[in-house]
Amino acid sequence: MKKKNHKYIFVIGGVMSGVGKGIAASSIGKILQSKGFNVNAIKVDPYLNADAGTMNPTEHGEVYVLNSGLECDQDMGNYERFMDLDMKSEDYVTSGMVYKYVIEKERSLGYKGKCVEAIPHITDEITRRIHKAADLNSSDISLIEIGGTVGDYQNILFIEAARTINLRYPGDVLFILVSYLPVPGTIGEMKTKPTQNAVHQLNSYGVQANIIIARGPVALDHKRKEKIAIWCNVKSDCVISAPDIESIYDVPINFEKDKIGDIILNELNLKPKTKKDGLAPWKAFVHSTKNTKDDLNIAVVGKYFDTGDFVLSDAYISIIEAIKFSCYSLEVNPRLTWLSSKSFEDNPEKVDELKSFDGVIVPGGFGETGIEGKIKVIQHCRENKIPYFGLCYGMQLAIIEYARNVLGLKDANTLEINPSSKNLVIDIMPDQKKKLEDGNYGGSMRLGAYKAVLKKDTIAFEVYGENKISERHRHRYEVNPKYIERLEEAGMVFSGVSPDRTLMEIVELPRDMHPFFLGTQFHPEFLARPLKPHPLFTEFIRVAAHKPKPRLKSESKNSSKKRKKRR
Numbered sequence: 001m002k003k004k005n006h007k008y009i010f011v012i013g014g015v016m017s018g019v020g021k022g023i024a025a026s027s028i029g030k031i032l033q034s035k036g037f038n039v040n041a042i043k044v045d046p047y048l049n050a051d052a053g054t055m056n057p058t059e060h061g062e063v064y065v066l067n068s069g070l071e072c073d074q075d076m077g078n079y080e081r082f083m084d085l086d087m088k089s090e091d092y093v094t095s096g097m098v099y100k101y102v103i104e105k106e107r108s109l110g111y112k113g114k115c116v117e118a119i120p121h122i123t124d125e126i127t128r129r130i131h132k133a134a135d136l137n138s139s140d141i142s143l144i145e146i147g148g149t150v151g152d153y154q155n156i157l158f159i160e161a162a163r164t165i166n167l168r169y170p171g172d173v174l175f176i177l178v179s180y181l182p183v184p185g186t187i188g189e190m191k192t193k194p195t196q197n198a199v200h201q202l203n204s205y206g207v208q209a210n211i212i213i214a215r216g217p218v219a220l221d222h223k224r225k226e227k228i229a230i231w232c233n234v235k236s237d238c239v240i241s242a243p244d245i246e247s248i249y250d251v252p253i254n255f256e257k258d259k260i261g262d263i264i265l266n267e268l269n270l271k272p273k274t275k276k277d278g279l280a281p282w283k284a285f286v287h288s289t290k291n292t293k294d295d296l297n298i299a300v301v302g303k304y305f306d307t308g309d310f311v312l313s314d315a316y317i318s319i320i321e322a323i324k325f326s327c328y329s330l331e332v333n334p335r336l337t338w339l340s341s342k343s344f345e346d347n348p349e350k351v352d353e354l355k356s357f358d359g360v361i362v363p364g365g366f367g368e369t370g371i372e373g374k375i376k377v378i379q380h381c382r383e384n385k386i387p388y389f390g391l392c393y394g395m396q397l398a399i400i401e402y403a404r405n406v407l408g409l410k411d412a413n414t415l416e417i418n419p420s421s422k423n424l425v426i427d428i429m430p431d432q433k434k435k436l437e438d439g440n441y442g443g444s445m446r447l448g449a450y451k452a453v454l455k456k457d458t459i460a461f462e463v464y465g466e467n468k469i470s471e472r473h474r475h476r477y478e479v480n481p482k483y484i485e486r487l488e489e490a491g492m493v494f495s496g497v498s499p500d501r502t503l504m505e506i507v508e509l510p511r512d513m514h515p516f517f518l519g520t521q522f523h524p525e526f527l528a529r530p531l532k533p534h535p536l537f538t539e540f541i542r543v544a545a546h547k548p549k550p551r552l553k554s555e556s557k558n559s560s561k562k563r564k565k566r567r
Contacts, residue, residue: 014179014198022075026082036273040137046154069448126161292333322528341370359544364392395519458495471522479504
């Protein structure tokens with residue numbers, strides 16, 4: 001049930017997808033927060049998938065994981081990073097979730113024998129979820145991004161739900177259209193007609209845009225603003241220019257040049273709750289991104305880069321942003337290079353190219369493709385003392401490499417790749433084995449936030465500044481406990497373990513063996529924020545840049561307490 005004076009902002013796309021609805025919504029949320037409002041963000045995905053967990057990263061981009069364990073769209077990561085929120089499961093909605101709920105309710109006679117239809121039952125369920133998310137977050141304003149574009153057939157029911165909310169609560173609902181304005185090369189003029197058509201399509205569903213965010217390669221001129229205002233029936237000051245800019249983190253500042261925050265509050269009949277410049281810390285962060293002193297060359301060796309003739313870095317977007325945050329905090333400029341792990345299998349001599357990098361990251365992933373290439377990369381980093389950071393699969397493969405080349409277990413492997421190996425240093429938990437036998441793949445991994453205990457006198461303990469942490473996971477396989485003692489005797493240190501000490505969470509080599517060789521079973525990138533870089537990424541970057549420690553140990557403890565409070 002809607003609480004009194006609660007406001008709703010729906011962000012809808014026009015013309016084409018991929019023009020930045022998620023960044024626009026995140027930026028609007030940040031601006032509203034800066035004016036003293038509690039905002040909750042909701043991402044609507046029109047897919048029939050129940051969640052994003054089974055989607056291929058090369059098709060859909062990164063699968064983002066919440067504390068709750070829900071696997072969702074990468075825009076949820078943008079919301080968390082921009083607004084410094086820990087999103088809830090209720091903040092993510094797919095068509096699959098909605099239909100599944102309605103069908104299960106019908107099967108249990110929840111509709112008391114009525115004929116169940118798309119309207120009103122599906123739209124009512126969408127509305128219920130929007131209200132529930134607002135209540136759970138105790139927010140003043142709900143910011144709802146509807147994925148895709150206005151012309152997509154699968155979006156009709158979500159737009160219909162938004163229309164009915166607007167009818168029920170007039171004055172409390174705002175519609176923002178993010179639309180692209182192309183500048184055809186042969187014409188050289190910014191064209192407004194595609195946006196006009198998108199607005200007319202939205203009108204045909206009974207919805208009128210209040211604000212139009214005009215995306216384009218260049219800034220919108222006054223003439224185009226007037227043209228859009230006339231033909232799309234909006235006020236001219238409600239047409240916001242959103243040109244291509246250097247960084248996504250410039251977007252909130254760029255939006256405020258057109259006073260979008262004040263416009264939104266005026267349209268919703270609200271007044272700012274604070275007179276302070278709530279964007280001041282954000283502006284300081286953006287300033288740091290433009291004032292770095294040295295370049296740092298980091299290689300990301302992955303398998304989800306290939307998509308036709310293009311490179312899909314979106315598959316690792318949280319890692320990329322986590323690297324940036326830590327680099328900016330240390331005043332260095334990240335220069336990232338994407339290296340396909342498959343290329344190291346086809347050309348083993350290619351590992352020599354790694355010597356030109358200051359550090360190497362091997363991120364998570366699944367399956368056999370490119371695995372031997374990653375192992376070659378890890379071996380080269382270990383033997384040549386190149387700072388190495390392994391995430392999830394990157395940790396498991398580091399253990400396999402060590403078992404093969406230090407312990408001499410030449411067939412060491414993971415059950416995922418070679419079940420017939422005599423030395424499965426990476427195995428699967430019994431409950432996970434049963435799930436796979438039953439074909440239960442969706443949402444069945446070890447997902448979400450889990451606690452870990454850190455060992456003193458280790459890199460992990462040093463950088464966290466405390467012995468208990470909580471991090472987000474997304475994996476099915478674990479370090480085989482039968483090999484832990486042998487690996488430790490050979491020099492590996494398991495510096496982070498589960499509270500019951502059965503699961504290995506962090507592995508590292510001592511500093512006298514390697515400047516930085518560390519892997520995590522969890523995904524620290526999911527907790528990195530622009531104003532709160534993740535300590536493990538920061539230490540990796542610091543070592544790669546050969547920088548002295550930025551603070552005393554006591555200061556590190558104070559910093560960790562702040563992080564703990566945020567969680």
